[in-house]
Amino acid sequence: MSAVHERARESMPVSRIIADGYGSELGPGTQCRVTRVTLQDGLDIVRWQSTFEQPMDMPLHDDSERIHFSFTNLLKGKATCSFNDGRRQRCYTIDEGSGNISFGRCRHGLYHQHGEIDNITVMIRPEVLVQWELEIDPTLRKALACDHCFLDGHRSVEMTATAHMLGNAMDRVPSTSVVQPRSSLWLYGQSVTLVSLFLEARREVECTCSVSRADRQRLVRARERLLEDLGKAPSLSELAREAGMSQPKLTRGFRQLFLNSVYGVFQHARMTQARCRLLTGDESVMRIASDLGYANASHFATAFRKQFGINPSILKNGGRSKSFGASAS
Template identity: 75%
Template sequence: MAAVEKGAMDSMPISRLITDGYGTDSSPETLCRVTRVALQEGLDIVRWQSTFENPVQIPLHDDSECIHFSFTHVLKGKALCSFHDGHRQRRFAIDEGSGNISFGRCRHGFYYQHGEIDNVTVMIRPELLSQWELEIDPPLHKALACDHCFLEGHRSGEMSATAHMLCSAMDRGASARSSLWLYGQSVTLVSLFMEARRDAECVYRVSLKDRQRLMRARGRLLEDLGKAPSLPELAREAGMSLPKLTRGFRQVFGNSVYGVFQQARMAQARSRLLAGEGSVMRVASDLGYANASHFATAFRKQFGINPSEVRFRS
């Protein structure tokens, strides 16, 4: 994998990365902004916004002593991370509109990115998380105990909306919202991760072959966000029955077929509006909406604000 490495083989502590960012120039090809809000001892919110026109690979070691509840709501390109899981080096892809739970004391690895990403992470020490008295399912409890945890694929509209509200507040500066509000939204985001895991055991009852078919079906579904294929067409192309397809989407992706499509469509709408790529009417039309008010309703349901409130931020 051709990439630009930071400091040759020297790894960067995560504590330094979230404080100082990735030390590059501010050229249009390489932009990186890290916003960190410390809420209390052992609890931080970190927003990572970066664009790398050329591939970048950053060797890291995790000295944070925190569990990372991380949600990516914009990804144009490719991003992944790699850590040793106790037996071998494993790579984990980062997906748009999806959240990961990560934890590992002093583990080493790297972060790779090519393109644009916008991500928000709640970082919390395990002892503080235990005080919140959230219900931690057995697979997550086991993963956290082994110090090389990376669990992918946590999705929901509420998670996306909460992450968006946190990012919007951090855009406006620390004084825009009280620390109590930020604390409450952090608790909400972490609790939504836990809710998304309630049906996690269902995923493991889906065979590897069917999961691969469902991944292909999801890729086909999201090929054109202006027009979704019909359910019978999608099932036929995936080689699955219609009931098995719809049931599989809920088990693996935590949403209905239309819900997965709609979430991706709204994420693209928000990304385009933030980048100044057309008016609200133009974006709505490109994404298949003949009625701007219907588009605004869907956008507000996803993110809690009207699309006209989204402004380009440099």
């Protein structure tokens, strides 16, 4: 068994994982860096950057006593996590360009990753969040009180930009760089902004605890079917029939479990793939638009701009230096 898997068999306290610089002992075939900035007692920003060439399972023990507002800026591969909610083990898929709210005192879980991920997390003690006097919706308040909270699918253009700015600010830039480090006050302000954007994105979302295990499995399979071909979405009636659910139950389930409509989930995945191809390939904007089902480049540009706040042509011409975090700063 590899060193990665030997190490992963031990239950890992979150307090150890978020220690600045963690990851050097995980063995060959891995790259892992944790950057942590403490802004005040009970408030930290943590950036997790890792690449695992082989699938890795890491049993976790959350001893942080913090609420995690976590946003994934980059994902090339697959990442999931699972926790026991007191009755059963629930598994959650981590998506690029999406965030989750997680909290559970001393709970145990399992983190799985294969590939590359770049994640930014604001970790805050509940009493500090109360001091900020932000409006917390009843569903989230109930979820936080049950000690096995995991609410996923939070996303918005502002949230994406803020998470990218925080990630960029936490880069360890060389001493010769002209980029000036951000102040603690700036980081504090952006942390409050990111948390507030999470709360705004929630709107009238229902708690996923109300989704039965059987329906959760049907909805996950329906999402997998929905995203099989990002050039053409199946009809709602076809998707509901294949999932073994009525159309109203399917649409309601998507909003409960994925915090988005069926088409919204499809559109987000489609634009996320477009962004990845624009950043990493030599393909034209029109070619990418066509592959993703757009006959009109202007319609594609409008959809892309609506999700990411930037024209695809600017991203294509500017590369990573014109990424959303940089463009918003």
